[in-house]
Amino acid sequence: MELFSQDKIYDFMGKRKIFISISLILIILSLFSIFTKGFNWGIDFKGGIEVEVRLPKPVPIGEVRKYISKEFPDAIITTFGSPREILIKMSVKKVSPSIQKDIGIEIKKLLKPIGNVDIRRVDIVGAKVGSELRDKGIKALIFAIIGILIYVAIRFEWKFAIASVLALFHDTIIAMGAVSFFHVEVNLDVLAAILTLMGYSLNDTIVVFDRIREQIMQSKIKDLALLINEAISKTLSRTVLTSLTVFFVVFTLFVFGGEIIRPFSFTLLVGVVVGTYSSIFIASPLLIWFGFNIDDYRKKLIEKEKRRKEKERMRKMYQGGVV
Amino acid sequence: MMMKKLNYRLVIFILATIFGIAFTIPSFLGKNPKVTLGLDLQGGMYLVLGVKGEAAVQNKIKTIASTIKYLTQKEDIFIDNLKIQKDKLSFELIDKNDAKKMDEILKKFKGIKVSKQIKNGSIIYTISLTPKEIQKIKEEALKQAILTIRSRLDAYGLAEPSVTQQGKDKIVVELPGIKTEKEKREIKKLISSAAHLELYLVDDEHHATTPKEAAKYGDILLPDKNNPKHLWLLKTPPVLDGSMITDATVGFTQKTNQPAIFFTLNSQGAAIFADVTGKNVGKRLAIVVDNRVYSAPVIQERIGGGSGQITVGSPEEAHILAIALRSGSLPAPVVLLEQRSVGASLGADSIRKSMIALISGFIIVVIFMAWYYNLAGIIADIALVTNLFLIIAIMAIFGATLTLPGMAGIVLTVGMAVDANVLINERIRELIREGKPIKVAIEGGYKNAMSAILDSNITTLIAAIALFAYGTGPIKGFAITMAIGILASMLTAILGTHGIWQYLIDTKKKITPKHFGMKV
Numbered sequence: 001m002e003l004f005s006q007d008k009i010y011d012f013m014g015k016r017k018i019f020i021s022i023s024l025i026l027i028i029l030s031l032f033s034i035f036t037k038g039f040n041w042g043i044d045f046k047g048g049i050e051v052e053v054r055l056p057k058p059v060p061i062g063e064v065r066k067y068i069s070k071e072f073p074d075a076i077i078t079t080f081g082s083p084r085e086i087l088i089k090m091s092v093k094k095v096s097p098s099i100q101k102d103i104g105i106e107i108k109k110l111l112k113p114i115g116n117v118d119i120r121r122v123d124i125v126g127a128k129v130g131s132e133l134r135d136k137g138i139k140a141l142i143f144a145i146i147g148i149l150i151y152v153a154i155r156f157e158w159k160f161a162i163a164s165v166l167a168l169f170h171d172t173i174i175a176m177g178a179v180s181f182f183h184v185e186v187n188l189d190v191l192a193a194i195l196t197l198m199g200y201s202l203n204d205t206i207v208v209f210d211r212i213r214e215q216i217m218q219s220k221i222k223d224l225a226l227l228i229n230e231a232i233s234k235t236l237s238r239t240v241l242t243s244l245t246v247f248f249v250v251f252t253l254f255v256f257g258g259e260i261i262r263p264f265s266f267t268l269l270v271g272v273v274v275g276t277y278s279s280i281f282i283a284s285p286l287l288i289w290f291g292f293n294i295d296d297y298r299k300k301l302i303e304k305e306k307r308r309k310e311k312e313r314m315r316k317m318y319q320g321g322v323v
Numbered sequence: 324m325m326m327k328k329l330n331y332r333l334v335i336f337i338l339a340t341i342f343g344i345a346f347t348i349p350s351f352l353g354k355n356p357k358v359t360l361g362l363d364l365q366g367g368m369y370l371v372l373g374v375k376g377e378a379a380v381q382n383k384i385k386t387i388a389s390t391i392k393y394l395t396q397k398e399d400i401f402i403d404n405l406k407i408q409k410d411k412l413s414f415e416l417i418d419k420n421d422a423k424k425m426d427e428i429l430k431k432f433k434g435i436k437v438s439k440q441i442k443n444g445s446i447i448y449t450i451s452l453t454p455k456e457i458q459k460i461k462e463e464a465l466k467q468a469i470l471t472i473r474s475r476l477d478a479y480g481l482a483e484p485s486v487t488q489q490g491k492d493k494i495v496v497e498l499p500g501i502k503t504e505k506e507k508r509e510i511k512k513l514i515s516s517a518a519h520l521e522l523y524l525v526d527d528e529h530h531a532t533t534p535k536e537a538a539k540y541g542d543i544l545l546p547d548k549n550n551p552k553h554l555w556l557l558k559t560p561p562v563l564d565g566s567m568i569t570d571a572t573v574g575f576t577q578k579t580n581q582p583a584i585f586f587t588l589n590s591q592g593a594a595i596f597a598d599v600t601g602k603n604v605g606k607r608l609a610i611v612v613d614n615r616v617y618s619a620p621v622i623q624e625r626i627g628g629g630s631g632q633i634t635v636g637s638p639e640e641a642h643i644l645a646i647a648l649r650s651g652s653l654p655a656p657v658v659l660l661e662q663r664s665v666g667a668s669l670g671a672d673s674i675r676k677s678m679i680a681l682i683s684g685f686i687i688v689v690i691f692m693a694w695y696y697n698l699a700g701i702i703a704d705i706a707l708v709t710n711l712f713l714i715i716a717i718m719a720i721f722g723a724t725l726t727l728p729g730m731a732g733i734v735l736t737v738g739m740a741v742d743a744n745v746l747i748n749e750r751i752r753e754l755i756r757e758g759k760p761i762k763v764a765i766e767g768g769y770k771n772a773m774s775a776i777l778d779s780n781i782t783t784l785i786a787a788i789a790l791f792a793y794g795t796g797p798i799k800g801f802a803i804t805m806a807i808g809i810l811a812s813m814l815t816a817i818l819g820t821h822g823i824w825q826y827l828i829d830t831k832k833k834i835t836p837k838h839f840g841m842k843v
Contacts, residue, residue, distance in 0.1 A: 001694055001695040001696075001697075001840050002752075002840070002841060002842055003695075052669065054668070100659075102504075102508050104504045104507065104664070105504045105505075105508065108504065118666065118668060119504060119666060120665070120666045120668060120669040121663075121664065121665050121666060121669050122507075122662065122663070122664045123662070123663045123664075124659070124661065124662040124663075125660075125661045125662075125663075126659075126660045126661060128660065129371065129660045129661045133795065136793040136794075136795070137793065139793050140789045140790055140792065140793035140794065141789075143789040143792065143793065144785060144786045144789035144790075147785040147788070147789065148782050148785055148786070151781060151782060151785060152782070155778055188794065188795070188797070188798045189728050189731075189797070189798065189801075191798070192728060192790055192794065192798050192801050192802075195786045195787075195789060195790050196735065196783075196786060196790075196805070198786050199782055199783035199784075199785070199786035199787070200739070200783065202779070202782045202783075203739075203742070203779035203782060203783060204779075206775065206778045206779050206782060207746065207775045207778075207779055210774055210775040210778060211775070214771075234753070235749075237749055238745050238746055238749045241695065241745045241749075242739075242741070242742040242745050242746075244691070245688050245691060245692070245737075245738045245739075245741050245742070245745075246735070246738035246739055246742075247738075248684060248687045248688055248691065248738060249680075249684035249685075249687075249688060249734050249735060249737050249738035250734075250735065250738065251684075252680045252683045252684035252687065252734070253677075253680045253684065253731055253734050253735075255680075256676055256679040256680040256683060257676055257677055257680040257731065257734075258672065258673060258676035258677070260363075260673060260727060261677070261727060261728065261731055264728065264731060265731070268735070
């Protein structure tokens with residue numbers, strides 16, 4: 001099966017202004033949502049109490065609410081995946097420590113009129129722990145970005161590194177914007193999803209960059225835009241294919257994986273789409289914007305290649321015994 | 324004949340596959356080495372406890388104060404105004420001529436800073452701990468707390484509890500297989516009760532209602548256990564503390580048939596106990612556990628033999644408290660910072676759901692690859708299967724924990740691991756299109772794709788390492804499966820598939836562009 005004709009060179013760079021504009025709009029919308037709506041911080045980062053209950057039979061949520069609010073008027077009660085699954089959320093401060101110790105038993109008692117409910121999960125996270133976890137999360141993000149920046153700068157060139165990290169920011173901001181806009185609960189797993197999508201989006205970008213580097217060496221094209229078009233067109237089939245396989249698995253995770261990891265799979269789902277888009281339409285145009293100079297880089301690469309060949313020749317001579 | 328055609332890549336791949344299958348099977352049969360399921364998958368309780376090191380420092384000061392009081396009485400040195408203020412203590416030595424003897428006594432203590440001040444003919448001593456000593460006490464308090472909690476859990480009889488240190492002042496307790504809410508409540512009580520037993524003399528001569536007032540007489544106010552509003556005025560320092568307990572058993576009192584804990588003291592404790600009770604007949608001795616007065620019986624006579632009893636409300640409470648007392652007190656109180664408990668039914672649900680996601684994702688990817696790349700796709704699929712086996716095998720061998728995010732990581736790996744093969748196959752197709760012979764195209768395809776594969780895998784690894792370094796619990800599990808999946812895919816998707824192609828070439832199988840899913 002072949003989806004794309006290998007010989008055709010698509011003119012991606014000619015339309016780069018359109019794509020950059022789309023991205024800018026998306027980023028602005030994302031930032032707008034992040035700063036006005038903010039995030040729906042989950043228990044990991046905010047602290048709190050969460051009790052997941054399975055009812056013996058589906059019961060109107062109003063009834064559950066009625067029983068629970070007798071003791072905990074501030075509790076937020078929602079269904080969780082199915083009408084029999086109920087999630088009760090409370091603030092740590094509003095519940096005294098002695099009751100916290102027995103919160104599972106307490107809830108079970110309150111819901112006795114409904115029947116024998118199954119306490120599926122009880123999470124209590126102190127507010128202090130929450131802020132610590134947040135610090136750790138931010139550190140993980142910074143560590144990952146710096147690590148990636150250094151690696152790409154070493155393997156390619158600093159302009160590539162900055163372009164790829166900017167593409168990374170692009171993906172992260174849009175994914176976080178979607179998380180904010182759709183009110184997805186942000187816990188540690190969402191952070192894991194964001195780090196994963198960083199790695200993934202970079203994957204794609206690097207494959208394209210790798211091809212650009214190769215084209216610079218092999219072809220005589222002097223125009224960067226043309227050269228990038230060729231590189232992207234040649235890797236298009238791969239980019240789309242890999243994105244599809246990753247999309248498939250993330251989609252199955254989203255559909256079948258259950259309520260608990262839905263925020264995680266949602267974030268990844270957005271990330272895969274945005275990451276693929278950005279590596280084709282965003283990362284490479286950034287190279288043009290940065291005034292990346294083909295000739296300089298070509299000279300550098302040729303120089304490098306020459307040195308490598310020289311070394312090899314010398315080694316061969318030594319090994320051959322002819323000095 | 325056939326053996327000659329084997330190449331080293333294929334041999335490594337076959338060995339890896341056998342290894343993967345061999346070490347995956349035990350996990351499914353429930354035998355060792357098997358993958359440990361995280362608490363979110365098998366159900367259980369996860370607790371993060373904070374250890375209050377400052378309290379251990381204060382306790383140390385208290386103990387020093389008790390010992391000074393005891394020793395000076397024994398040596399007939401008169402001191403007065405023995406006061407404890409948080410992290411230091413002070414007292415007045417009445418007779419200057421005792422200074423030498425006093426210094427002798429103080430020499431016995433290590434890690435203390437002594438400052439003297441002469442005032443109205445007497446010497447005021449102020450004693451505090453050196454920063455190094457404070458640091459040491461805090462570290463030891465944490466270590467001791469871990470040991471104590473571990474032995475308490477062992478005594479309670481739970482299967483495979485894990486108690487580990489996290490950071491400088493935290494303890495993580497993981498309890499798989501804990502089921503009922505009652506068990507959870509008991510365990511939490513067992514872990515978090517400091518079980519700090521102290522015996523105080525009751526101050527019947529004075530009267531105080533506020534801590535400040537009490538401090539004036541060198542006393543403290545502690546609430547009654549049964550009636551928290553009732554406050555007892557107690558003389559500090561305590562005459563004894565729980566560190567001298569050697570045993571504690573549950574029983575019933577003779578006269579009233581109330582549940583009680585009978586404790587036995589070591590020889591030093593017994594000597595002090597006998598001494599104090601002998602000198603204070605007719606006065607009341609308060610038995611204090613974790614800053615609550617359990618009872619305050621009147622001392623009838625000197626109690627030798629070093630044993631005593633604490634009456635408790637219910638046999639159940641007696642049982643928990645006895646375990647706690649027996650396994651030693653926590654040197655510092657612990658506070659519950661985080662608690663996560665997952666019921667077994669939810670864990671089983673999570674396993675089922677993520678397995679469904681894994682299997683359906685896997686089937687889609689396998690079919691898709693075979694449809695798009697024909698034979699090349701099927702070969703990539705074989706590598707993918709081995710990859711899955713390898714992930715489970717490696718996790719089983721290293722005793723890594725599989726969590727729900729970890730399962731998600733495996734699902735994700737299925738999608739990402741074929742990337743290497745996609746890259747390689749696209750390169751091979753390209754070379755075939757350029758008119759290269761199949762054999763050359765295959766070799767060239769692997770060579771050309773290599774740098775992109777390496778770069779992209781390493782960047783993903785960097786993200787995984789960041790997650791592992793700063794993530795906690797389940798998230799670490801995600802980072803682990805991702806990292807193992809990436810590394811395993813290098814072996815299977817690059818080396819393994821290359822070996823299979825080489826074998827097909829060596830055995831003179833006819834390979835055409837069709838086998839790479841190309842239109843002819």
